[in-house]
Amino acid sequence: MRLLSGSLQIVAKSSLFLTAYIVWSSIGHDGIGSVKALAINTQSTSSLPCYDWIIVGAGASGLFASGAASLLGKSTCLIDQADPTNSGLLAVGGDCSNAACVPSKALRSIARQGVSDHKARQYADAAINAVRARESPDRIRNKTDLYFVQSCRFVSTHEMEIQAINASEPLRLRARRFLIATGASPIVPETFQAQAKAAGLPLYTYRSILQSVLATESSAPFWKMDGSTKKRLLIVGGGATACELGQTLVRLRPQRDICLVAPSVLPSEDVKLQQAAMNILAKAGIHCHWSARLARILPDGRVELSDGALLSPFDGALLCLGRSPVDSLESLHLDSAGIAWTNVGVTVHEQSLRSVSAPHVFASGDCADAVPLRSRTAAQAAWTGFYAIRNGALPRVLTFGSASVHPTVPRVVYTDPELACVGKTVSECVLKYGLNGFDVAYCTEEGSDRADMERVERDTSVCFVELRAEKRSGIILGCTACGPAAAELANVIGVAITNKLTTSDVARSIFSYPSHGYLLHRLALSMALSDTNGILEVCGPIGGFLGRTGRSVSCLRDFFQRGVLGRKRQLRKRQWEAEGALRTLYPSISKERESNQTENKELLSYNHVAANITLCSEIENLVSHGHSTPSFGVISKNHAIEFLAWAERNPSNV
Template identity: 25%
Template sequence: MTRSRLLLLGLVAALIALYYLSGADEALSLANLQAEQARFQAWFGERPLAVGGGFFLAYVAMAGLSLPGATLMTVLSGALFGFGWGLAIVSFASAQGATLAALIARTLLRGTLERRFAAQLERINAGIRREGAFYLFTLRLIPLFPFFVINLVMGLTRMRLTTFYWVSQLGMLPGTAVFVNAGRELGHLESLAGILSPGLIASFALIGLFPWLARGLVALARRRRLARRYGRPTRFDHDIVVIGGGSAGLVASYIAAAVKARVALVERERLGGDCLNTGCVPSKALIRAGRAAQEVRRAGGYGIEAGEPRVDFAAVMDHVRRAIDEIAPHDSRERYEGLGVEVHAGEAILEDPWRVRITGPDGERRLTTRHVIIASGASPAVPPLPGLEAVEVLTSDTLWRLETLPERLLVLGGGPIGCELGQAFARLGSRVALVEMGAQLLPREDAEIADQVARRLATEGVALHLGTRALRVVGDEAGGHALEVEHHDGAGEARRERLPFSHLLVAVGRRANVAGMGLEALGVETRDDGTLAVNESLQSVLPNVWACGDVAGPYQLTHAAAHQAWHATVNALFGELKRFRVSYRALPAVTFTDPEVARVGLNEREARERGVAYEVTRYPLAELDRAIAEGTAEGVVKVLTVPGRDRILGATIVGEGAGEMLAEFTLAMTHGIGLNKLLGTVHPYPTRSEAVKAAAGAWKNAHKPERLLGWLERYFAWRRSGAWRRGDARRER
């Protein structure tokens, strides 16, 4: 740190210390200043510039040093100076103090504040990139963060200080007026009866209503800016147009139609999206077929000899297609049109925020709509590997066209999709190799959880290549293809080898479908991972354009898409009255390997990354009677709680039926139920759900009151000794 910065740091520290050591933090109270109000106002009458200037400088210093009490001083200014003078003094002092705080942060504390306020800084920088000074104006008008945080974080942005000053001056003016007026009313308070005066009640009611009113004014200003830019229609055909007929789009359309909004749904391919046609439904049908084959192999362990199963892969794929066909009516055009949804087949393009052009089999048409919900989903990501163009690449979308069982299947990617499908094909008879660049499978899970899945896959014949990087696709000696990979041996030396395959399944993630809808031309931004940039209410930079599901992220799960769809639809239709922020705190997720991995909330890896204090309770399924009886005792229930308390931070289960057991923990986290209440709930015997109660019991046992138990031990020993009977006999005599 340079000498000038050290001097500035010393000056700031000295001023902060002086503030507290002088007792100024205690003297600045309404009671103290009200007691001196008459004398103070006399001074102000005699020397207005000196007294007002002193208050002005004190306010600038407090705001500039980010000291607590700026809101109180705003109220006090009204009590001491009245509304006019108070507003003038505080309005300029607050803006100048905020600018000073931003300058100090920019000069002195850049690194520290970037680390401490990383999330806020990213959101503010994104807002500035989208809307410039108008974004700062909305932050001032509707304080999502405390003003001192905005001051400090803004010091780290590239916004010019002159712009920061005048925007702050204007943005804080309405709120300042509300608080100064409240202080003026308090300054006139002479008795407790005055608390009920209409003026004071109105002032504090205005403080409560101001954020709501300001939010409405900002929304109105944004709508007018858009209207001037694009030409807003005078009337609309629809309340909502939903683009995408997958899980998110269908739920959004259903909700909108249920509340009698006029809604149009546009889908370019098949209704039901990935979940019905290429994802959840077919994969679970295939996984079930693989499990059936494995159950035949394991039957000998129960005294039933069945031998190696004969797999008819064509019949397996017929089973998969039947599952899709039987569920398809739930997502059909006929059903949704019966619910009141106007369904269109074709490509949708936003010409502006209110006009959607649809090009399909029936030609071209335009719809006008008050709101648009983007629910266009995601597609499998294919890495740019050299030589990949020479082979037919399978993905979770194209896999279902297979007619014959792959002889040698190479799976690239060790996430949930790669593990689920790799195990299923191995059970059906393919020779499977799985390549994962990371050190473990299921990289979002704790290592001990992922290791249990890895051990099972290896036992069932899946060749695991962890910590292995794919380099290129090459030809092999037999005229087929191989994947050249690189890994490091025990000595840290890089080693290369070639893994031959007949089929290559790429499962390295999915990319949001954002192209071709006109979003880029309208300024709707994407994040680094390719998903649409939306706020906590799922609103894009365009106030009437929303997004949900895989295209919005961060979780590519069917139930997450439905969860988001409710928020996006309700916020679009009723957001002028009430906005709902989407929460993922109790969002469950299941990996359908065998054993299953199910999780809700935090695991240890995430808790450490976020700096969340926790304690862990484990219950091994090897102690669960139902699991022992069925020979499926592999696995564990792992619960994270607040240290010393029973409040659940997260739960992870690995084992047979983990996804079904997880529901009780999800319910508990959603409704604030702790482990004590789970322990007090009767569970039927013998069921797997008893593992939840047993985990709660393990936590309780670790927190038993040892001192009380010691006293009880002595009490029962005394009762057993007969001494209490002798005492009773003496009293009777």
């Protein structure tokens, strides 16, 4: 009892200390936080306004950050570009609210119903206006100073100069801390700009293409169609944006001819998800040119591809070549404040999001180099914005050991049906756990009760769910899904991965029937009951204890084996497993493989596999055309093929 009482006292004192610190921070170091905020609004020409925080960028990351700073009682200034999307309105929310997520998903929803462009514009405008009402600048100004600017730059370590709209002279602001949350902009290579201008070909990005769709007919001649002409659109790129916009735009106007050119589709995802994406685009009527790149735009309007093919002239080209933070960061003159940055973003510490060269500066969202490119989403941006403010407001000792960048971010492509992946892909699981270190369960929706119920409403042939878990412990590693509710399944598995849940934990839950998640429950149940320990865990308290003990013993044995054998021996074992699976699946290729071995008969390493471009390209081509093993029960063969395809694309990561 004394020990318990002492522990409670320690917890109570710690809580009081933390509460006192937050209250002390919220009123400012001089004890006049609220008065200081009022004094800032009454700007004087003799002294510079001084804030606790200046946040540059009012997108998802900047809005969450300003809200967190306001809750802590910090005097905050939020700066945003006046009109980055050329919509003619002063609105916060960044690309997601005004140019990408909201308008594209609104158009996707209305396009399902086969309505005209006119009704689609009205519906999308209504959705955007509803979001803007919740993110109204007037509501933000109640707690935060908000400036819409034409330009913004650092002039010294703690000072910025802004040129606000409708202001004759620039204004200088001063702050103790800064948060850079400027996001990223679509990439438009200068070469293509010059070639398109010479050919008279309009170039679009996700920003301008949607603004053109939502504009009036007179201001968007490309979308004004009298029915007698067939407009042609070229989409360059095979990422999520290209897939989403391609399907939506062709649905809005079936008479529109759309061609897509890309080396591959969803290159960072599993082969099964890539195959599903290709099927979705093909069924939408999009003409896809895979394994090719846009080489150049000829003066007569024709398009030349990297494989030598020539495409007839188009009426417009949509570039989906990714996003980059370079343009927005260059305009800030970060060197004046001693802030280090690269083409990937501001160089920050991953744990704190604090600049490595300027400790009073933080970065979040798409312009922070600590955020992986694959997980740069609006949700991750909001997460990092909140944690950047937390890290700057609290002592470092209180935030030590906590992650500011979430490691598990669902990646969703909002086509119809949806494509989603969360956690580790098959290739990443092979790289970390080996071919036999994890289990995979795969199930198609075709033939299920829900598919039979909705067969007339939608296409169920491409829908599936795949679940990956560590073999010994059963901890869930990742999930890939294609279906009408794939995004929701990814959210569920994201919770499981974050909390290190096992397939048994999911199997012990009840999923409603006949929901889309019921397939996920079936997969988890089959994986949980695939070994003796899993069966024991469902036999009551005693059986559960024995099952968990068995799993713990297996994990300890594997841990000591890895320590004794060493990484090199384990790696050679994985190489041998991959070699055996490859020879079993493609005996004809193994002969070519043997001729490429070294003189001392050593097994080819993963680097050798990646360097053998001819072999890997042939394997990837076979897989992309659906020639992989028809039996998903033999998982090792699929692992070998998918890993080799990944290794060819990412030789530096092998």
